Amino acid sequence: GAGVSQSPSNKVTEKGKDVELRCDPISGHTALYWYRQSLGQGLEFLIYFQGNSAPDKSGLPSDRFSAERTGGSVSTLTIQRTQQEDSAVYLCASSEQGAISNEQFFGPGTRLTVL
């Protein structure tokens, strides 16, 4: 079956512009996560959606970052007024609620470059 997909795969933007990154999770997965991975760095948690519950936004670095998940499926991460330090790979993952393994399935990521 299809895995987690993300689009675009690469995004180059100018400082100050807004960007939207899209994530299509695995069908039926109720949990969806966004992470940020800076060059050679670890995985920085951004936000977590679980079913109809209020999202866990504790990892969002500033109010320029927001995310929504429509219909419990597709999610969009929006970065407003982008800054050069926002340059990173943005990874999305999904998992099946209640699964014993708690395994998160990651997409290939969107590489964002802010000039």
Add this chain to the structure above:
Amino acid sequence: QQQVKQSPQSLIVQKGGISIINCAYENTAFDYFPWYQQFPGKGPALLIAIRPDVSEKKEGRFTISFNKSAKQFSLHIMDSQPGDSATYFCAASWNTDKLIFGTGTRLQVFP
């Protein structure tokens, strides 16, 4: 208390050798400890995972050793191969799907 500390940051091993990556945690409520493997240009993928009711789990050449009293766990890669060259992340979670990741270890296996 939510951190997972991982070491070393990078590791170079000869083909056929043993690769060992270590992680430590503080939160005793953590009850799930996975390791993820990431190749360049790809998202991380689950490699192997353990729960604290066992001290060791082995899958092929990959073994997790878990020391509950020391709050440490490690990944051992036996007979390391060039194809194992990747970045490895340990992680931990408690009661939810939210994983706390370590900072990653870049492994290079030379022929």
